[in-house]
Amino acid sequence: MPFRQYISRHFDELLGKVEAAASPTRYAVLRRKLVLIMVAVAVLPLSIMSVINFEQYQNSLSRELQSPMRVLLNKTRSAFEFFLAERTATVSFVAAAYSFEDLADEHEINRIFQVVKQKFEGFVDLGLIAANGTQVSYAGPYKLKGKDYSEQSWFNEVIFKGRYVSDVFLGFRHFPHLVIAVQHLTEDGSYWVLRATIDTRQFDRLIASAGLEPDMDMFLVNRNGVLQTTSLNYGKVLERLPFEMPGATFETNVRTFTDPEGRDLFMAYTYFPETEYALMAVKPRTSALKTWYTMRTDLVAIFLLGVLFILVAAYKLMGVLIRRLQESDERRELALRQMEHTQKLSSIGRLAAGVAHEVNNPLAIINEKAGLMKDLMGMKADLPDKERYTGLIDAIIRSVERCRGITHRMLGFARQMDVKIENIDVNEVLKETVSFLEKEATYRNIELAMNLADPLPFIASDRGQLQQVFLNIVNNAFAAVADQEGRISVTTWEKGPDTVGISIQDNGCGMNDDTLKHIFEPFFTTKKGSGTGLGLSITYGIVKRLGGDIAVQSKPGQGTMFTIFLPRTAPDGASKS
Amino acid sequence: MSLNMDQWKVLLVDDEEEFVTTLAERLSIRGIQTRTALDGETGLRRLAEEAPHVLLLDVMMPGMRGLDVLRAVKREHPGVQVILLTGQGSTKDGIEGMKEGAFDYMMKPFDIDGLVAKIGEAVAKAAGGR
Numbered sequence: 001m002p003f004r005q006y007i008s009r010h011f012d013e014l015l016g017k018v019e020a021a022a023s024p025t026r027y028a029v030l031r032r033k034l035v036l037i038m039v040a041v042a043v044l045p046l047s048i049m050s051v052i053n054f055e056q057y058q059n060s061l062s063r064e065l066q067s068p069m070r071v072l073l074n075k076t077r078s079a080f081e082f083f084l085a086e087r088t089a090t091v092s093f094v095a096a097a098y099s100f101e102d103l104a105d106e107h108e109i110n111r112i113f114q115v116v117k118q119k120f121e122g123f124v125d126l127g128l129i130a131a132n133g134t135q136v137s138y139a140g141p142y143k144l145k146g147k148d149y150s151e152q153s154w155f156n157e158v159i160f161k162g163r164y165v166s167d168v169f170l171g172f173r174h175f176p177h178l179v180i181a182v183q184h185l186t187e188d189g190s191y192w193v194l195r196a197t198i199d200t201r202q203f204d205r206l207i208a209s210a211g212l213e214p215d216m217d218m219f220l221v222n223r224n225g226v227l228q229t230t231s232l233n234y235g236k237v238l239e240r241l242p243f244e245m246p247g248a249t250f251e252t253n254v255r256t257f258t259d260p261e262g263r264d265l266f267m268a269y270t271y272f273p274e275t276e277y278a279l280m281a282v283k284p285r286t287s288a289l290k291t292w293y294t295m296r297t298d299l300v301a302i303f304l305l306g307v308l309f310i311l312v313a314a315y316k317l318m319g320v321l322i323r324r325l326q327e328s329d330e331r332r333e334l335a336l337r338q339m340e341h342t343q344k345l346s347s348i349g350r351l352a353a354g355v356a357h358e359v360n361n362p363l364a365i366i367n368e369k370a371g372l373m374k375d376l377m378g379m380k381a382d383l384p385d386k387e388r389y390t391g392l393i394d395a396i397i398r399s400v401e402r403c404r405g406i407t408h409r410m411l412g413f414a415r416q417m418d419v420k421i422e423n424i425d426v427n428e429v430l431k432e433t434v435s436f437l438e439k440e441a442t443y444r445n446i447e448l449a450m451n452l453a454d455p456l457p458f459i460a461s462d463r464g465q466l467q468q469v470f471l472n473i474v475n476n477a478f479a480a481v482a483d484q485e486g487r488i489s490v491t492t493w494e495k496g497p498d499t500v501g502i503s504i505q506d507n508g509c510g511m512n513d514d515t516l517k518h519i520f521e522p523f524f525t526t527k528k529g530s531g532t533g534l535g536l537s538i539t540y541g542i543v544k545r546l547g548g549d550i551a552v553q554s555k556p557g558q559g560t561m562f563t564i565f566l567p568r569t570a571p572d573g574a575s576k577s
Numbered sequence: 578m579s580l581n582m583d584q585w586k587v588l589l590v591d592d593e594e595e596f597v598t599t600l601a602e603r604l605s606i607r608g609i610q611t612r613t614a615l616d617g618e619t620g621l622r623r624l625a626e627e628a629p630h631v632l633l634l635d636v637m638m639p640g641m642r643g644l645d646v647l648r649a650v651k652r653e654h655p656g657v658q659v660i661l662l663t664g665q666g667s668t669k670d671g672i673e674g675m676k677e678g679a680f681d682y683m684m685k686p687f688d689i690d691g692l693v694a695k696i697g698e699a700v701a702k703a704a705g706g707r
Contacts, residue, residue, distance in 0.1 A: 357637070360684075361593055361685065364664070367687075368599040375606045376606075404684075
C-alpha cells in the first residue's frame with residue numbers, strides 16, 4: 001500500500017532509524033515535517049470548528065432574521081383572510097336575510113347596497129343573478145342589469161361550490177377588483193346567486209398598514225404568479241411575476257432566493273387555504289446580513305491569526321526540540337567514539353601487558369645465559385680473543401637492558417587502563433610520558449626541557465588518564481614544532497595549597513583565534529584526514545572529570561602554551577574503582 | 578653475625594627451567610649454595626628438607642601461585658627471607674608480596690650483582706633473626 005509505505009518511511013526518518021541520513025539537512029527536513037504535522041494537527045480541528053461555528057452562526061442569524069418576516073407575513077395573511085371572510089359573510093348574510101323577491105326589487109337592493117357599502121369598505125356593486133345566469137337586479141355605478149353570466153366560468157363554479165372568490169381583474173370596470181359570489185338555495189330547491197364586487201385597492205391598504213420595513217416588498221399573487229397587488233420590485237397589479245412560483249404550501253416558508261435581476265433576497269410566502277391567493281414578501285439579504293458579514297470578517301481574522309500563531313509556535317518549538325535532538329545525537333556520537341577510543345586503548349594496553357610479560361621471561365633467560373658466559377670467561381684467563389667475546393656479551397646484556405626498558409614502559413602504559421584514583425607524583429607521570437617521545441625528540445633534534453618543581457605535592461588522581469592528557473598535549477606540541485629548532489618545555493609548580501599547575505609550552509606554528517575558539521570542541525581538527533578531532537576534547541573531558549581546569553594560549557608563528565591545573569584531592573564524582 | 582658468601586643457602590623456585598639452571602649456576606660460581614625447584618609444591622618440599630636463608634620465588638607460575646607459596650613459607654618457616662621475582666613490569670605484585678612478608682622484589686630481567694647484593698641483605702636478616 002503506497003500510502004502506508006509513505007507514512008512508515010517518514011516515520012522511520014522521524015525516529016532516526018535511517019542512520020545514513022544523519023546529515024545536517026536531515027534535521028532541517030525533520031523540522032519541516034514535524035512542523036507540518038503539528039500545524040496540520042492543530043489547524044484541522046480549528047478549521048472544522050470554524051466552519052461549524054460559521055454554519056451555526058449563519059443558521060441562527062438567518063432564523064433570527066427570518067422570524068420577523070414570518071410573523072409579519074402571517075399577520076398580514078390573517079388580515080387578508082379576515083377581510084375576505086368578512087365580505088363573503090356579508091354577502092352570504094344578505095343572501096340569507098332577504099328573499100329573491102326583495103332583492104329583485106331595484107329599490108330594495110339599492111337600499112341594502114348603500115347600507116353594506118357604509119358598513120363595509122370596498123363594496124363597489126351588488127347584483128342578483130337568477131339561476132339562468134341573467135342579472136335580475138343591480139345596485140352600483142354600472143349599467144349591468146340584464147347581463148347574462150351563464151357562460152362565464154365563475155358562475156358555473158359558484159353553482160358548483162356554493163360560493164366563489166375571484167382573482168383580481170380589471171374587467172370592464174377598469175380598476176382592479178374581485179368578485180364575491182354566493183349561491184342561495186331556497187327550500188323548494190331552486191337557487192339564485194348574489195354577486196358583489198370588491199375594490200382591491202383595499203388590499204394595498206392592508207399591506208400598507210402591515211408595518212413593513214422600508215426595504216421589504218410584500219404583495220399578493222394568485223397561484224399562477226399574477227400579481228394581485230402592486231409590487232415595489234416586480235410590477236403592477238395583474239402583471240406576471242418574473243419568476244416561478246414556489247411550490248404550494250399552507251405553512252409560511254422563508255428561503256433565500258436570487259431574483260432575475262440578481263438581487264440576493266430572503267423570500268417569505270404563504271398560500272391561502274380558502275382562496276387562490278398567496279402572500280409573498282421579499283427582503284434583500286445584504287442589508288439583513290450586514291452584521292453577519294462583519295462577524296464573518298472577525299471570524300476569518302481570528303482564524304488566520306490562530307493559524308499564524310500555531311505556525312510560529314510550532315516552528316519555534318520544533319526548532320528548540322530539533323536542536324536538542326541534534327545536540328543529544330552529537331553527544332551520543334561523541335560518547336560512542338570516546339568509548340570506542342577508550343576500548344581501543346584498553347585492548348592495546350592489555351595486549352602490551354601480555355606481550356611485555358611474555359617477553360620479560362625469555363629476556364631474563366638471555367640475560368642469565370649471557371651473564372653465565374661472562375662469568376665462565378672471567379674464570380678463564382687464557383681465553384683467546386677474550387676481549388672481543390666480553391664486548392659481544394656486554395652488547396647482548398645492554399640490548400637486554402634496552403628491551404627491559406621498552407617492556408617496562410609498555411607495562412606502564414597498560415597500567416593506565418585500570419581506572420583508579422591513587423596518590424600520584426605528577427612529575428613522575430610527566431617524565432614517564434615524555435620518555436615515550438624522547439627518541440623522536442632526539443631524531444628530530446627537538447629540545448625537550450623539563451622544569452619540574454621539586455618537591456611537588458602528590459595529588460589524588462587517575463594516573464592513566466593523566467598520562468593520556470599529557471601525552472595528547474605533548475604529542476600536539478611535537479606536531480606543531482619544526483625539526484632542529486623546536487623547543488618544548490614542560491613545567492610544574494605548586495599553584496596553591498590545593499592545586500598543582502602544569503604547563504606545556506612549544507615554539508611551534510601556533511594557532512589563530514578562530515582555531516583557538518574551537519580547539520576543545522569534538523570533531524574539530526586541523527589535521528585534515530588524519531585527525532579525529534577527538535584528542536583535545538577527550539583531554540578537556542578528562543581534566544574536567546578530574547576536577548581540574550585547562551587553558552590554552554597561542555599566537556600564530558610564536559607557539560602555544562597549554563596550562564593545566566589539577567586539584568590535590570580527587571573530586572567526589574571520580575570513581576575509586 | 579655475618580656469614581660468608583659460601584655459607585649462604587638459597588632456594589630458587591621458577592617454572593622456566595633454562596632460567597633456573599642458568600641462574601643457579603651463576604650463583605654457584607659466586608659460591609652461593611643454590612638448590613632449585615620448578616614449581617611451588619616442589620619448592621615447599623625442598624624447603625621442608627632443609628631450610629635456606631633466602632627463597633628466590635617467581636610470582637607467575639602455573640599451579641601454585643607465587644604469592645600462595647609465599648604465604649605458606651611465611652606460615653611454616655617465618656625465618657626464611659623471600660625475594661620475589663616478577664616478570665610483570667608493575668610493582669603491584671611486588672608491593673602486595675611485601676605486605677605478605679616478602680623481603681623484597683626484583684623485576685626480570687635483573688642485574689646479577691644487584692640480586693647478589695639483595696640476597697646478602699636478606700641473609701644478614703635471616704641469620705640475625707635466628
